Amino acid sequence: xxxxxxxxxxxxxxxxxxxxxxxALIVLLALFGPYLSVHAIDEVFWDRISAxxxxxxxxxxxxxxxxxxxxxxxxxxxxxxxxxxxxxSLISLVIGVAYxxxxxxxxxxxxxxxxxxxxxxxxxxxxxxxxxxxxxxGRSLSTIFITIGAVVWLDMARIVxxxxxxxxxxxxxxxxxxxxxxxxRILWRHIVPNLWxxxxxxxxxxxxxxxxxxxxxxxxxxxxxxxxxxWGVLIGDGAQNMxxxxxxxxxxxxxxxxxxxxxxxxxxxLRDALDPRG
Numbered sequence: 001x002x003x004x005x006x007x008x009x010x011x012x013x014x015x016x017x018x019x020x021x022x023x024a025l026i027v028l029l030a031l032f033g034p035y036l037s038v039h040a041i042d043e044v045f046w047d048r049i050s051a052x053x054x055x056x057x058x059x060x061x062x063x064x065x066x067x068x069x070x071x072x073x074x075x076x077x078x079x080x081x082x083x084x085x086x087x088x089s090l091i092s093l094v095i096g097v098a099y100x101x102x103x104x105x106x107x108x109x110x111x112x113x114x115x116x117x118x119x120x121x122x123x124x125x126x127x128x129x130x131x132x133x134x135x136x137x138g139r140s141l142s143t144i145f146i147t148i149g150a151v152v153w154l155d156m157a158r159i160v161x162x163x164x165x166x167x168x169x170x171x172x173x174x175x176x177x178x179x180x181x182x183x184x185r186i187l188w189r190h191i192v193p194n195l196w197x198x199x200x201x202x203x204x205x206x207x208x209x210x211x212x213x214x215x216x217x218x219x220x221x222x223x224x225x226x227x228x229x230x231w232g233v234l235i236g237d238g239a240q241n242m243x244x245x246x247x248x249x250x251x252x253x254x255x256x257x258x259x260x261x262x263x264x265x266x267x268x269x270l271r272d273a274l275d276p277r278g
Contacts, residue, residue, distance in 0.1 A: 009273035016269020022262035033075025041072040050245040061251040073229050074252050080230040081211050088210030089203045091149035096156025104164025105187050139225045148210050167191050197274045204267035208260045231256040
């Protein structure tokens with residue numbers, strides 16, 4: 001299917017376009033949040049501890065338990081959460097595509113060995129793995145990237161391996177092999193370019209999964225640390241004060257939920273647009 005056909009099918013899906021619009025707005029808010037906020041994210045207002053929203057004073061989402069502007073911290077937290085999701089998707093792209101394509105193309109014992117390694121990594125307790133990395137490397141953003149990146153590529157590798165097993169039996173691969181093309185050329189010039197449909201869709205699904213994983217880790221206290229913040233950190237703080245100050249949980253939770261829904265709506269719409277049988 002041509003790019004114009006994919007674009008028409010995608011634009012005809014209102015849920016996908018709505019998801020794309022929400023994502024664009026959230027990304028813009030995260031990028032330009034410091035210019036929209038009246039207050040700095042680390043500025044403390046001792047007279048406004050856990051104060052409700054006050055638009056006139058520039059506290060659009062109220063303040064947290066330390067007297068800091070929740071609007072500024074929610075936008076700054078969105079920047080960190082989106083960065084984690086993007087980094088995880090890039091790690092998934094590089095490692096997952098290379099690993100899965102090689103395993104699927106070579107097949108046989110090599111494929112079996114490589115996929116058993118994936119199964120072993122799947123079997124490791126994720127939280128235990130996070131704790132070990134945290135003890136060894138310390139609590140930092142780089143630890144979060146490495147931790148999430150160490151697991152998100154596993155699904156991508158399995159998807160790419162399955163697609164490669166099907167593609168290597170196609171006529172164009174047999175023709176390239178008959179003309180004397182090397183295995184390396186066949187893999188990277190003929191098979192991998194035909195994987196981009198499933199790969200792009202998988203990347204769009206990796207991003208919300210990584211954001212949710214980071215939020216879970218931060219909620220447990222194993223993720224982003226002060227002075228940085230993320231939606232998971234804010235939701236964890238809000239859960240401790242949800243009775244006295246429900247806005248501390250409502251606003252970051254709403255941003256996280258909207259982002260996850262938007263990614264899933266757009267990903268489903270793109271999958272349908274790339275499927276010629278749809």
